[in-house]
Amino acid sequence: MEIIAFLFIGALAGWLAGQLVKGSGFGLVGNIVIGVVGSFVGGFTFQLLGLYAGSFLGSLVTATVGAVILLYVVRLAKS
Numbered sequence: 001m002e003i004i005a006f007l008f009i010g011a012l013a014g015w016l017a018g019q020l021v022k023g024s025g026f027g028l029v030g031n032i033v034i035g036v037v038g039s040f041v042g043g044f045t046f047q048l049l050g051l052y053a054g055s056f057l058g059s060l061v062t063a064t065v066g067a068v069i070l071l072y073v074v075r076l077a078k079s
Contacts, residue, residue, distance in 0.1 A: 009059050010035030016060075017067030021075070034067050042066025 014031030017038060026034060042062040046053065053062045 005056075006036070006039075007032055009056070009063055010039060013038055013060055013063035013067050016064045017071055020064075020068055021071040034070060035063050038065075038067025038070045039063035040066065041070050045069065 011028060011032045012035065014026065014033070014035030017034060018026055018031065039059070039062060042065045045066060046062055053059055
């Protein structure tokens, strides 16, 4: 059941990041990939800052922040 929640949070975080950074989503699979990778980036970033989010909303915020960072770095690399 945790993997389904992880994928759901990843999809939602990827979609939110797509809305915040680029203005559109990347499809269901793309959103999941961006959100899942973003959750690792966000978790690492939050850990460096000494922050911890244990609830569903906290996990969503962490994954979204990480996905936004990921999209920003990818955008810089493409330029």
